[in-house]
Amino acid sequence: xxxxxxxxxxxxxxxxxxxxxxxxxxxxxxxxxxxxxxxxxxxxxxxxxxxxxxxxxxxxxxxxxxxxxxxxxxxxxxxxxxxxxxxxxxxxxxxxxxxxxxxxxxxxxxxxxxxxxxxxxxxxxxxxxxxxxxxxxxxxxxxxxxxxxxxxxxxxxxxxxxxxxxxxxxxxxxxxxxxxxxxxxxxxxxxxxxxxxxxxxxxxxxxxxxxxxxxxxxxxxxxxxxxxxxxxxxxxxxxxxxxxxxxxxxxxxxxxxxxxxxxxxxxxxxxxxxxxxxxxxxxxxxxxxxxxxxxxxxxxxxxxxx
Numbered sequence: 460x461x462x463x464x465x466x467x468x469x470x471x472x473x474x475x476x477x478x479x480x481x482x483x484x485x486x487x488x489x490x491x492x493x494x495x496x497x498x499x500x501x502x503x504x505x506x507x508x509x510x511x512x513x514x515x516x517x518x519x520x521x522x523x524x525x526x527x528x529x530x531x532x533x534x535x536x537x538x539x540x541x542x543x544x545x546x547x548x549x550x551x552x553x554x555x556x557x558x559x560x561x562x563x564x565x566x567x568x569x570x571x572x573x574x575x576x577x578x579x580x581x582x583x584x585x586x587x588x589x590x591x592x593x594x595x596x597x598x599x600x601x602x603x604x605x606x607x608x609x610x611x612x613x614x615x616x617x618x619x620x621x622x623x624x625x626x627x628x629x630x631x632x633x634x635x636x637x638x639x640x641x642x643x644x645x646x647x648x649x650x651x652x653x654x655x656x657x658x659x660x661x662x663x664x665x666x667x668x669x670x671x672x673x674x675x676x677x678x679x680x681x682x683x684x685x686x687x688x689x690x691x692x693x694x695x696x697x698x699x700x701x702x703x704x705x706x707x708x709x710x711x712x713x714x715x716x717x718x719x720x721x722x723x724x725x726x727x728x729x730x731x732x733x734x735x736x737x738x739x740x741x742x743x744x745x746x747x748x749x750x751x752x753x754x755x756x757x758x759x760x761x762x763x764x765x
Contacts, residue, residue: 464752471748478740479530482733483523492539492727513539513729526733535737536730540723545734549719553738555625556715559708560700562635564693567642572689575650576677579658582651590647597644603706606637610710623712634711638704642696649692653685694750698743 492513493506510516514525529536535545578587613633614622624630657663658681666676705717716735723731 467748467751471744474744475741478744479527479737480523482736482740483526484519486729486732486736487519487522489724489729489732490727492729494727496539496727530737535734538728538731540726540728540731545730548731549716549734549738552714552716552719555713556701556704556708556717559631559634559638559704559713559715560697562631563638563700563704564642564697566635566639567646567696568693570639571643571646572650575647576654576682578647578651579654580677582655587651590651594644594647597640598648600640601706602637602641602704603710605640606633606707606710609633609637623710625712625714630711634704634707634713638700638707642700645696646689646692649688650685653688654681657681657684690750690753694746695743697746698739701742702739 491506491510492515493501493509497505497509507516514522517525526536537544538548541548574586574590578584578590581587610622610633613620620629620632654677658677663676663681666680671680701716704713704715705721707713708715708717709721716738719731720735722728723735
């Protein structure tokens with residue numbers, strides 16, 4: 460297990476380094492931030508002086524080495540626009556984004572997995588047909604469209620929930636439901652497919668022949684074997700929910716990192732763009748590392764193969 464952990468941690472660190480290079484280079488392809496930071500009447504000499512002050516005149520490898528050295532010291536930079544450390548700009552926004560993504564993922568699990576199990580147990584039944592239809596709609600409908608419909612119905616017509624804001628459970632309901640629809644549909648499809656294959660396998664048939672009840676077969680045997688792909692999907696989806704919640708955050712005035720990224724891009728604020736991208740990458744890598752460790756714990760064959 461120690462060797463397995465060492466390999467997984469090493470792989471995670473290499474991934475972080477490669478992504479830091481990719482983020483650093485990609486951000487610098489956006490354009491010259493001096494055109495937004497300085498007024499239109501500024502001269503080229505003014506722009507050049509600002510570039511030198513921001514360290515943008517140095518060769519790109521030198522800029523990256525400075526950037527990487529600062530990262531190792533825990534410094535993700537200072538905003539070019541506000542002059543504040545990027546941690547101050549982004550820090551308060553991380554918790555709202557994680558909260559929204561976690562709530563959406565929990566709703567997806569609560570809706571998608573049980574429905575997928577029911578559909579897998581009776582694939583020709585009415586529940587499966589209705590579930591397949593709803594799942595197709597969920598996969599095809601954008602989150603922002605669902606958000607607008609729910610605002611009209613639950614906030615404007617029924618006046619049950621607020622239209623925007625942050626701070627209470629009521630503010631979380633519509634954004635989380637809007638964001639969870641695609642994940643719930645995907646989890647339904649994944650659970651239905653995986654459970655359907657497992658329920659047709661020989662060891663499940665043997666368990667039924669031995670007289671084990673269908674409920675025990677489903678929850679003690681089939682679901683345990685189907686849990687690995689579900690865990691993998693949830694791990695990747697959590698990061699995608701954080702990164703992809705921009706439209707929902709904007710609609711509801713949710714103070715997440717998606718809004719910070721939009722503001723930074725509109726102002727060519729290199730440092731904040733890099734910081735947001737790196738935080739999202741870090742979340743992906745850490746979550747996948749935890750899933751790898753969980754895999755090794757659940758299935759000894761995986762860790763013994765390394």
